[in-house]
Amino acid sequence: MSKAVVGIIGGSGVYDLPGLKDLREERVKTPWGEPSDALRFGRIGDTEAVFLPRHGRGHVYSPSGINYRANIDAMKRVGVTDIVSVSACGSFKQELYPGLFVLVDQFVDRTQGRESSFFGNGCVVHVSMAHPVAPLLQKRIAAAATAEEIPFVSGGTYVCMEGPQFSSGAESLGYKSQNFDVIGMTAMPEAKLAREAEISYATIAMVTDFDCWHPDHDHVDVASVIKVVQANAANAARLLARLLADFPDQHEPCPIGSDRALDNAFLTAPDARDPDLLQKLDAIMQRINAK
Ligand SMILES: CSC[C@H]1O[C@H](OP(=O)(O)O)[C@H](O)[C@@H]1O
């Protein structure tokens, strides 16, 4: 058993985490480059939390330019066991209205050219993404939303587009016809990398708009997204505060094995592994190396 440490990755319009006590900041170095910002450490109740705004303070990183590997490696390096990712999303369903929180449980990756793995030539690894969201973590988020009377639904598919442009009308209708629920630009490869890092991961997708398929709504723009995020920031802060206050002290083993994802995932023989890559993987492979 290890101590539970909750990482919060803030998205568009979410650049800090109100209510963190004993706050301190640290710029964490990683072998993959610079994270989006300094990590902010603190606690709510007895739970340790680490906050990182994925676009950086002042929103300097575009979805395609975020160093997702550095962000996840930094969280792993400082002992994060569970990541709650907060994202602004467009909706493909009438009933998923702006302001609603969708606790998605599936992702579709439509990004292109992003660095989406810690592994590669010299250390080939294939982890399962069948169930990308950690169910206990998601249940805890749902319980916190229920306790705070924040409207949410559990379950849904988030399609991650490359951007930075929003979708065309034809693309939007295409996603809708595939029964996707929400769209954003950042959950991938974040969720894949969290899985490789054996960190339990769940997303709070805050619906901000109806993208551009809806005949009765204007097409999405940045100002309308940020307006909805700001209008719902208090809900997000209350949900996260409740989640952290009620979080167990010790990390609960993940029933689908997100925290053991590297077991049986290596193909490259131990004596054929690239020592330089293995060195970069020191944090990601710490549990495996300690065995
Ligand atoms: C501000 S509109 C587009 C922007 O918002 C979402 O960001 P995040 O997922 O970090 O909340 C979307 O993915 C785009 O990056």
Ligand SMILES: Nc1ncnc2[nH]cnc12
């Ligand atoms: N409609 C949309 N498409 C992609 N990313 C978004 N983030 C918020 N709304 C979005």
